[in-house]
Amino acid sequence: DIQMTQSPSSLSASVGDRVTITCQASQDISNYLNWYQQKPGKAPKLLIYDASNLETGVPSRFSGSGSGTEFTLTISSLQPEDFATYYCLQHNSYPQTFGQGTKVEIK
Amino acid sequence: EVQLVESGGGLVKPGGSLRLSCAASGFTFSSYSMNWVRQAPGKGLEWVSSISSSSSYIYYADSVKGRFTISRDNAKNSLYLQMNSLRAEDTAVYYCARDPASGSYYPDYWGQGTLVTVSS
Numbered sequence: 001d002i003q004m005t006q007s008p009s010s011l012s013a014s015v016g017d018r019v020t021i022t023c024q025a026s027q028d029i030s031n032y033l034n035w036y037q038q039k040p041g042k043a044p045k046l047l048i049y050d051a052s053n054l055e056t057g058v059p060s061r062f063s064g065s066g067s068g069t070e071f072t073l074t075i076s077s078l079q080p081e082d083f084a085t086y087y088c089l090q091h092n093s094y095p096q097t098f099g100q101g102t103k104v105e106i107k
Numbered sequence: 108e109v110q111l112v113e114s115g116g117g118l119v120k121p122g123g124s125l126r127l128s129c130a131a132s133g134f135t136f137s138s139y140s141m142n143w144v145r146q147a148p149g150k151g152l153e154w155v156s157s158i159s160s161s162s163s164y165i166y167y168a169d170s171v172k173g174r175f176t177i178s179r180d181n182a183k184n185s186l187y188l189q190m191n192s193l194r195a196e197d198t199a200v201y202y203c204a205r206d207p208a209s210g211s212y213y214p215d216y217w218g219q220g221t222l223v224t225v226s227s
Binding site: 001032034036038042043044045046049050055087089091094095096097098099100101 | 215
């Protein structure tokens with residue numbers, strides 16, 4: 001199985017900050033990497049698919065990059081509604097595996 | 108509007124069984140692969156199982172293989188998860204999630220989830 005190592009597990013940031021979250025795969029997954037946002041008590045929401053493609057309706061301050069084993073989610077200017085937990089998911093092969101999550105909190 | 112509505116969760120004793128359902132609407136259900144993903148209380152997301160549009164391809168996480176069975180009824184626009192031999196560690200919110208139409212295989216749209224609690 002492919003292991004996904006996400007870091008950091010949590011971070012504190014202020015509105016307007018640039019935030020970066022990384023995910024490392026235990027083997028090459030090409031660009032088969034997605035990013036999801038989850039708010040408390042809600043279902044996850046797809047932000048980025050195939051490493052760098054912005055899902056329809058997602059603000060352009062979110063961006064993704066990477067390929068192979070190293071991936072990054074960047075929020076260019078953190079907004080109040082962005083405080084949430086973020087997960088990466090590899091869909092290169094089954095079983096699909098999620099990272100452990102990154103909780104973005106208000107500083 | 109795409110809607111996925113899970114039902115069937117509840118409290119069950121260890122070793123018991125439960126069948127989850129997911130009612131789909133707002134899209135052509137028979138054309139999409141579907142998934143179950145779960146989240147234990149206060150924990151991260153865990154992929155559980157996937158089924159192709161025609162049920163030809165089915166996949167399970169090792170943690171549920173042999174105990175859970177995914178199925179679908181395209182005539183009823185419904186997805187199911189039969190859960191047997193339940194354990195305390197199966198306690199979680201179970202989400203039904205759809206794959207995109209593009210031929211890619213990952214959850215793009217999620218239901219709101221149903222809580223399964225396994226406890227004596």
